[in-house]
Amino acid sequence: xxxxxxxxxxxxxxxxxxxxxxxxxxxxxxxxxxxxxxxxxxxxxxxxxxxxxxxxxxxxxxxxxxxxxxxxxxxxxxxxxxxxxxxxxxxxxxxxxxxxxxxxxxxxxxxxxxxxxxxxxxxxxxxxxxxxxxxxxxxxxxxxxxxxxxxxxxxxxxxxxxxxxxxxxxxxxxxxxxxxxxxxxxxxxxxxxxxxxxxxxxxxxxxxxxxxxxxxxxxxxxxxxxxxxxxxxxxxxxxxxxxx
Numbered sequence: 712x713x714x715x716x717x718x719x720x721x722x723x724x725x726x727x728x729x730x731x732x733x734x735x736x737x738x739x740x741x742x743x744x745x746x747x748x749x750x751x752x753x754x755x756x757x758x759x760x761x762x763x764x765x766x767x768x769x770x771x772x773x774x775x776x777x778x779x780x781x782x783x784x785x786x787x788x789x790x791x792x793x794x795x796x797x798x799x800x801x802x803x804x805x806x807x808x809x810x811x812x813x814x815x816x817x818x819x820x821x822x823x824x825x826x827x828x829x830x831x832x833x834x835x836x837x838x839x840x841x842x843x844x845x846x847x848x849x850x851x852x853x854x855x856x857x858x859x860x861x862x863x864x865x866x867x868x869x870x871x872x873x874x875x876x877x878x879x880x881x882x883x884x885x886x887x888x889x890x891x892x893x894x895x896x897x898x899x900x901x902x903x904x905x906x907x908x909x910x911x912x913x914x915x916x917x918x919x920x921x922x923x924x925x926x927x928x929x930x931x932x933x934x935x936x937x938x939x940x941x942x943x944x945x946x947x948x949x950x951x952x953x954x955x
Contacts, residue, residue: 718757723923725758728916732764735895735908737836738789739766741887742774742858744843744851755888755917756842762913763891768842774855784861789837792864794890800863803901811862812836812903836903838864838894842887867897873953874921888917918955925952 714724741756760766767779774780784791790811792801801808812833839861841848852858870893872885885893892913898904929949930936 717761719920723927725916725919725923726761728912728919729758729761733762733895733908733910733912734764735898735904735910737763737838737895737898737904738783739763739891740780740783740791740837740839741766741768741842742780742839742851742855743768743770744841744847745770745772746847747843754842755886755920756840758916758920759888759891759913762888762916772851772854774851775857783837788835790834791837791839791861793858793861794838794840794865794894795859795863796865797863800865802865802867803897803903804867808862808864809901809903833903836898838891840887840890845884864894866893868893873918873955886917888913892917918953922952922955925950 712721713719714721714726717725717729719725739759741760743756747754747756756768760768767783769777769780771777783789839858841851843851870885870889872889874886874889892910895904895908895910895913899906899908899910927936929952932947932949
């Protein structure tokens with residue numbers, strides 16, 4: 712049996728770690744590849760979604776005809792950005808990025824730009840995150856080149872993933888849920904997200920996922936849990952569970 716909210720087995724349901732939801736004043740959009748939606752039991756996009764208020768998951772490979780996505784892209788109260796690295800990507804410290812968050816014909820007084828009223832008057836940042844394996848992420852970009860015409864946003868700092876039971880293609884690659892966490896923290900440092908927003912539940916639920924997954928793998932190696940996947944034979948050594 713599965714939980715239909717977090718998509719985890721009932722015994723490993725993580726929904727209790729997602730309450731209350733995090734309201735950062737940012738609208739996260741997850742473009743989820745169908746394989747991620749149906750097969751990736753350790754995918755973090757769904758966990759990020761249940762943690763983040765006002766976030767949405769859009770499933771598919773081809774999004775050029777996705778009515779909901781284009782309604783969001785056309786809504787002037789949002790500033791859509793594609794979370795994507797590159798030389799043309801902004802980070803939270805770029806002045807041009809800050810200016811785009813301002814309403815049209817609006818200027819912020821230097822002394823008031825970090826006030827609650829100033830933050831609420833800005834456009835709502837709408838990061839679009841491709842949620843898929845790295846191979847499938849490339850497929851989504853190939854099928855939706857219009858996404859690359861959106862403003863791109865990347866991190867101001869370098870981060871390493873703690874996703875210990877998956878191998879990232881490069882050290883700087885992080886999971887979907889880590890992307891949300893680090894982005895919120897950087898937005899707070901740049902005074903774009905309020906300081907009282909607590910993003911820690913994102914990492915708490917992620918660490919619990921990692922611990923649960925490693926514990927289940929160890930139990931299969933010890934013969935305490937039946938093998939349920941064709942690739943379980945690859946796991947034949949007891950692995951250390953991190954003490955986060």
